[in-house]
Amino acid sequence: MTEYDAPHRIEHAPCARGCTVARRHLAACPDQDACRGCQPRTAENGNLCYSCHRRFVNLLGVAGGQVMLLEATAGDRGEYELTSLTTARIRTMWRTDTTQDFRTLYARAVNASHTATEPIRLACLDSAQEIVDRLSLWVVHMVNDHRLVDPEADPLALGSFLLRHIVNLEHRAAIGDEVEEFMTVMSQAHSLAPWREQVARLHGIPCPECHATTLVMFGGDSDVTCLRCKAAMSSARYGLWTRMLADEHRKAGA
Amino acid sequence: MILTTSEAAAELGLSPFAVRKMVEREELVPIIPGAKPLRFHLLDVADAQARRVSKADAARLDAIAEEWRALG
Numbered sequence: 001m002t003e004y005d006a007p008h009r010i011e012h013a014p015c016a017r018g019c020t021v022a023r024r025h026l027a028a029c030p031d032q033d034a035c036r037g038c039q040p041r042t043a044e045n046g047n048l049c050y051s052c053h054r055r056f057v058n059l060l061g062v063a064g065g066q067v068m069l070l071e072a073t074a075g076d077r078g079e080y081e082l083t084s085l086t087t088a089r090i091r092t093m094w095r096t097d098t099t100q101d102f103r104t105l106y107a108r109a110v111n112a113s114h115t116a117t118e119p120i121r122l123a124c125l126d127s128a129q130e131i132v133d134r135l136s137l138w139v140v141h142m143v144n145d146h147r148l149v150d151p152e153a154d155p156l157a158l159g160s161f162l163l164r165h166i167v168n169l170e171h172r173a174a175i176g177d178e179v180e181e182f183m184t185v186m187s188q189a190h191s192l193a194p195w196r197e198q199v200a201r202l203h204g205i206p207c208p209e210c211h212a213t214t215l216v217m218f219g220g221d222s223d224v225t226c227l228r229c230k231a232a233m234s235s236a237r238y239g240l241w242t243r244m245l246a247d248e249h250r251k252a253g254a
Numbered sequence: 255m256i257l258t259t260s261e262a263a264a265e266l267g268l269s270p271f272a273v274r275k276m277v278e279r280e281e282l283v284p285i286i287p288g289a290k291p292l293r294f295h296l297l298d299v300a301d302a303q304a305r306r307v308s309k310a311d312a313a314r315l316d317a318i319a320e321e322w323r324a325l326g
Contacts, residue, residue, distance in 0.1 A: 201255075211315050213303065228297055
């Protein structure tokens with residue numbers, strides 16, 4: 001939302017990713033029955049709508065972990081699989097009196113995915129690098145444009161840095177395309193090294209935008225999201241919505 | 255999210271038999287048509303559900319949603 005010189009005139013900027021409101025149509029919509037909704041969603045956070053903002057924040061939060069998971073799948077970083085510890089006496093010799101980690105004497109590095117073939121391993125490494133490159137590019141822009149101090153060159157640190165400066169990041173002119181590209185990269189990364197987020201269904205409550213009962217709450221998130229139209233609302237707004245539905249139901253029953 | 259026939263029936267407020275009839279009438283498309291047991295994507299069930307909402311119910315929900323938006 002941009003306020004210009006005339007205070008009475010507020011221009012609603014659309015979401016840079018081209019999101020639309022479910023079941024709301026533009027006057028020029030040719031077929032309102034077939035169309036699922038073509039009215040653009042208002043950008044509330046910089047150039048992004050609230051739903052895209054929430055998704056972007058979530059992606060930045062998990063990007064570091066996803067890189068670590070990809071590296072573990074590729075075998076670059078992973079847990080050591082310990083063999084059974086020996087009870088035999090180990091003589092002091094060149095292998096045991098050095099400064100090397102003793103754990104590695106009993107362990108061997110294994111791939112997290114035992115069946116990862118070479119192409120998959122390379123795809124994992126490429127995908128991890130793509131994520132780091134994307135995060136680094138944003139950090140470079142942020143540091144140069146706003147004269148900030150560089151964070152550490154670690155995916156987790158880059159993600160945290162960008163989350164701290166998300167307001168400036170979301171005001172970038174090209175953020176729509178950049179987020180789109182980042183989502184594609186993260187989606188590929190997720191298919192290579194999958195992990196599952198806990199999802200709690202909110203049964204029986206219709207979405208205020210599309211009326212489908214597909215509202216969910218993702219683990220660790222306080223917001224409620226519709227899986228069908230991707231609309232998002234805070235838990236307080238959801239509470240208000242359910243109360244209003246219950247009131248209406250009570251009125252209809254009386 | 256993948257649903258069984260009973261879960262899809264619960265979502266739509268119908269019986270599992272009615273869901274199978276919807277599949278026969280091609281009002282609801284399973285993940286693998288013809289395969290048994292039937293499995294459905296939640297979003298396909300949501301689409302079918304949206305088509306079943308009557309105009310009066312949709313208008314009532316729209317009115318509540320308008321009021322809800324005005325409060326925010």
